[in-house]
Amino acid sequence: MVTRLSTKFMNICISSMCKSKQLLKAEVVLIDAIKLGVLPDTVTYNTLVDAYYRFVSIDAGYTVLNRMKEAGINPNVVSYNSVMSGAVRKCLLSKPLQLFDEMLQSGIHPDVWSYNILIHCLFRLGRPDEGYRVFKDIRHGFVPYVLTYNAMINGLCKARRLADARRVLREFCDYGYEPNAITYTTVMKCCFRCGRLEQGLEILSEMRRKGYTFDGFAYCTVVAALVKTGRIEEVDEIAGKMTSNGLVPDLASYNTMINLFCRQGKFDEALKLVDEIEKQGLKCDQYTHTIIIHGLCKIGNFVGAEKHLDYMKSLGFGFNLVAFNCMLDCLGKAGHIDQAVKVFDSTEVKDSFTYTILVHNLCRAKKFLFASKLLVACLKSGWCVYCMCLCMVWLYPHRIARLRIVSRLHVN
Incomplete structure (x- = not known):
């Protein structure tokens, strides 16, 4: 007699095959099981849907949905969510909207994941008003979870609608939810991008009061904002906090800070950071050296910039055309056009x-x-x-x- 345990065992086998990308073997297992009288269920086809959209194509995943219907098994919300999620990963942003409508027409009720995908796509397609309307409409059916609020806030921030993002954040708290570090960091970064530095620092203070910690990239964002406003002492404080939390700035963080110091003419501070990079056991990359060369040119030290270009070659980086172009441009803007022509003629690249x-x-x-x-x-x-x-x-x-x-x- 065929039992439910048999179907469960078949699903485990198919899942294992799919995870190892052996889709043909998974199909063979399904065919053999049916021949033995073991019938597939929703879990069986959902596993195949997920595997086909991940490893083959969205169309292949959608084809499994049709096979599912032909087998007399109705797709559920998980089935559609899998294909919608796959379409987003492949950047086919209009496809999830079509699937969402199809899901509603089939009488399948969307869940939080469905709405999160829909909101995300609408924002990515440049339709923030529709995304915001969907967010407001779903509250009539159920209360959104933290993930939904984070998706909404992230979309509003990317659309640079800071006021709306902060309003959603306040509403988030009014519903009794506790925003997590991702929520706060998203809004904080948006504040900095929109030039609202003080508001961003207020959110940072609120995060500290609530005992949240955040990643190295977020620290780098805060440091960049502080350097722009000339609050160098607070930069040291942030760096101390970062170290105490067990986070060491990566090369991208250092490059950001070096670039900001060079743009502000604080070349000595930039060189100190270069020394610190070496103390941390990191190695400067081409971008680091290009920043330094551009900084030297900005302060009129073209001899030093040319020497640094040669120094880069000695380190094995080869010829840096981006740094060369920076030096050429700075020479011209500084009125040293004859020297710029000589520099231009000095290279064949x-x-x-x-x-x-x-x-x-x-x-x-x-x-x-x-x-x-x-x-x-x-x-x-x-x-x-x-x-x-x-x-x-x-x-x-x-x-x-x-x-x-x-x-x-x-x-x-």
């Missing part, structure tokens, strides 16, 4: 940005004839279009010079 930077600065210096020659070289290198447009903007009042450049380009 160039890209469209290299040509564009020098053309732009030559035009600024009113060296239009030289700019025209460079445009011809740019044309031969295949980088012409943007440089030409840029040059024409500068030469608009200078009709004769503009005609000379056009004739040169036609000749070549």
Whole structure:
């Protein structure tokens, strides 16, 4: 006699096959079980739906839903949630909306997971008002969970609707829920992105009062905001808190802080952080060195910047074209156009940005004839279009010079 235990055993076998990506063997197990009189259930097909959308395609997962119906087993909310979730992971954001409507037409009641997926998709599709309306409508059926509130707050923050996000956060608390670290960190980051630094720091203080800890990236976000406002002493305090919580800043965090110090002209502070990176046993990457070179150029230390480019080569990084372009641009903007030309001629490695930077600065210096020659070289290198447009903007009042450049380009 076939028992329920037999179906359960079959589901375990199919699940194991699916987890190891052996979908053909899972199908063989299903066929053999049916031949022996063991009938599949909703769990069987849901397992296959999940596996097919993960390892094959969304369409393949949806096909299993149809097979499920043909077998006389009605898909449930878990079935549809699996396919909807898979569509989101594949960035097919309109598909979950269609599946959600199909689920409603089939008489299947969505759950919290369904609504979270729907809200997430609407925000990602640039339809925040619809996402917010869905959020308000679902409260008539059931009270949203913490996950729903977090999804809503995250969507509003990405849409830079800080006021709405903070209103949802207050409502969150009014319902008796306790926001978690993810909730607070999401709103805090949004405050910083929207330039509401004080509001972001207020949320940080509230997190501290409630005893929450947050990850290294969140610390880095706070540090960046403090550096922007010149509150360096508080940066040290945050770094101390970070260390006491067992978190060590990663290289991305250090690069962010170095970049902010360089942009503010606090080059000594930036170099201290470089020393600290080495003490922590980390190694600077190309981005770190590019920040330093750009910082040296900003303070007019072009000799130091050039030496640092050579130093990068000695470390095995090779030629850094991004750093080279930064130095070229800073030389031109500082009025050292002749030196910029020498630096340009010193390397054979160039890209469209290299040509564009020098053309732009030559035009600024009113060296239009030289700019025209460079445009011809740019044309031969295949980088012409943007440089030409840029040059024409500068030469608009200078009709004769503009005609000379056009004739040169036609000749070549």
